[in-house]
Structure formats: structure tokens, C-alpha cells
Amino acid sequence: MPRQAAAPVAPFFLSRWSGRAFSGEPLPDGALASLLEAARWAPSSGNNQPWRFVYALSGTAAFKAFHDLLAPGNKPWCKKAGALLVVASRTTRDDGSPAGTHAFDTGAAWMSLALQAHLFGLVAHGMGGFDYEKAAQVIGLPSDHAIHCMVAVGRPGRREDLPEPYRGREEPNDRRAVGAFAFEGRFAG
């Protein structure tokens, strides 16, 4: 059943979804630069811009090292991604004080990247299933930084080429109703 909006929204909010079928081709020239550019313009508290993206392009030693970080359920379909990214943020401001909204701001930046990927006809799939400690070593995470997620980005492939159980799940999912997460004045009892 196609996604249905309960109130008018721009169509790309519904048509974006986290596919797992990648074609195995490299990213189009300049695509990664544009995705990072989209992330660059995300809003952040005090314009602190705490997000950090560490990327690895397919076919490189770094891609293999990033792929090795992934949980078993993410490894098979990520093999054919054009790039793998680790999304992190700096947890302090320039004056050394805590950046209380670093995670929130970085979430906004990742969503900008994901939406731009979708608008280019690419797939961007966020992942929490990976070894965070090893990732910190692999990317050389500085001490006042935190890792949030990884992202697989690539050209879309054919659903039929995905192995099971991924093939059967390769379709957009649904959402709870707005009433489950938005409340006037106070949480509903």
C-alpha cells in the first residue's frame, strides 16, 4: 500500500525511504559533494555546525574498513553501496562549553543529506547496526566527539537482486498517526 499523508506535504517526504538495493556502481561524479553541501546548510544551535561526516568510497581500502564495522544484518546489502559514511558530531563549542544540541543538530544535517540523495534519485540508508567503538578507532575520532550512525549511499539497484530476507522487505514502511507523537500543551495522559 503506497504511503498516504494525513495532511498536505511535499511529495518527497513520502517518496523518500531507506532502500537496501544498490546497483553496485560508483556514485555519480559530484554527488557526494552535493550531499555534504546539503548537510552543510542544516540549522544548528548558535550556528555551531557540530556535524562531522567521515566517508569512504566504494573500491577503496577505507570502504572495506567501514564495511567491516557493520553488523551482520547490514553487511550483505551494503557491499554494493557507492559510499559508506560515519556520522559524528563535536560535543563541545569553540569555547569548550558543552554543545547541548550537537546530536539534534547532526540529525538535521543527516536528514538534509538523505533528502538531497533522494532528490538526486539516490538511496541513503542510515544504520545504527555497527561497532561504535571500532568505528571510533577506524575514523580517528577526536576526544570531544560522538558517533551517531553510519549511512550507506548509492545508486538504486533491483529489488530482485537482493538476497532474502532483504528482498521481501524492500518496500516503504508506514508511520504512526500524528496524534501518537504531537500533543497540545501537555503530553496526553
Ligand SMILES: Cc1cc2nc3c(=O)[nH]c(=O)nc-3n(C[C@H](O)[C@H](O)[C@H](O)COP(=O)(O)O)c2cc1C
Ligand atoms: C539512526 C538510524 C539507524 C538505523 N539503523 C538501521 C540499521 O542498522 N539497519 C537497517 O537496515 N536500517 C536501519 N535504519 C533504517 C530504519 O529502519 C528506517 O529509517 C525506518 O524503518 C523508517 O523507514 P524509512 O527510512 O524507509 O522511511 C536506521 C535508521 C536510522 C535513522
